[in-house]
Amino acid sequence: MLSAALKALLLVCALCGCPPGSLKDPPHTRDWTTVEVGPLSCLGTLRRSLDQLEEKLNMEMKKLRDDAELKRVQQYEADVTLDPDTAHPKLILSEDGKQVHDGGAVKKLLDNPKRFEQKVFVLRMQSFSSGRIYFEKVGVFVDYDEGVVSFYDVEARVHIYSATGCTFTEPLYPILCPGRYNYEGKNSAPLIISPVNQTNVF
Numbered sequence: 001m002l003s004a005a006l007k008a009l010l011l012v013c014a015l016c017g018c019p020p021g022s023l024k025d026p027p028h029t030r031d032w033t034t035v036e037v038g039p040l041s042c043l044g045t046l047r048r049s050l051d052q053l054e055e056k057l058n059m060e061m062k063k064l065r066d067d068a069e070l071k072r073v074q075q076y077e078a079d080v081t082l083d084p085d086t087a088h089p090k091l092i093l094s095e096d097g098k099q100v101h102d103g104g105a106v107k108k109l110l111d112n113p114k115r116f117e118q119k120v121f122v123l124r125m126q127s128f129s130s131g132r133i134y135f136e137k138v139g140v141f142v143d144y145d146e147g148v149v150s151f152y153d154v155e156a157r158v159h160i161y162s163a164t165g166c167t168f169t170e171p172l173y174p175i176l177c178p179g180r181y182n183y184e185g186k187n188s189a190p191l192i193i194s195p196v197n198q199t200n201v202f
Contacts, residue, residue, distance in 0.1 A: 066158045073141040073150065078133035080124050080174060080193045086114045087122040091178065094190070097125065100178050101190035120177055127171035135174065137192050144168050154194075 081097040092103040100122055109115070116122070134141045138160075139152030147166035152159055178191040 063158065066152075069159060070139065070152050070154070070157055073132075073134050073139070073152075074136075074196045076132040076134040076141065077196045078128070078135055079126075080135040081126070082122050082176065082193070083114070083125040084122075085112050086116060088116045088120045090120055091122055093122070098193045099190040100176060101188070102178055120179070121175050122177075124174040124176075127173045129168075129171040133174075134196075136194055136196060140174070142172065142174075144172065 082093050082100055084093050084097070087093055087100065089106045089109050090102055090104065091100050093100050102120060114123075128144065130144050132141070132143045132145075136152075136154050139150075139154045141150040141152070142148070147168060148162060148164050149166060150159065150162040176191055176193075
């Protein structure tokens with residue numbers, strides 16, 4: 001005797017047109033648990049693009065910060081006139097005291113206890129013992145009271161380096177050295193104390 005459930009199943013098969021034997025074996029299905037799906041290639045491209053964008057934004061933000069900082073310190077521009085009495089005998093100063101270069105030959109000069117004899121240096125005529133000053137060919141900023149000396153690339157308008165935690169107890173004289181050797185004409189240009197480009201200050 002067939003059970004009522006089996007009779008009902010046979011009736012469904014007869015109505016659908018499928019033979020009863022087809023119900024014995026289920027259709028073959030793929031085992032998806034062994035399949036690994038890697039990340040889409042577009043995600044990797046997107047990630048690299050975002051990383052590059054972040055790097056570019058960080059660089060632009062640094063430039064903006066450096067530019068703002070340079071404008072701030074340029075407000076402390078001080079007049080720098082070089083002192084011929086301190087200049088090494090090989091150095092040649094311009095009449096206005098704003099340029100210096102190595103002349104190559106040692107000049108015969110009167111003895112002066114202030115003059116550099118061993119090092120090819122020259123000092124600023126005026127000293128300072130408080131406050132802040134700024135001057136440039138390479139931008140130099142000094143905060144006497146805070147003990148900070150900072151250097152800037154004026155053309156690129158970026159901060160180069162700052163020495164902090166300095167302790168000053170005596171008057172300071174900016175010191176310049178145009179370089180002792182000519183290097184086959186590569187170091188022949190004078191070292192120039194340039195005025196601040198006022199259009200970039202504000």
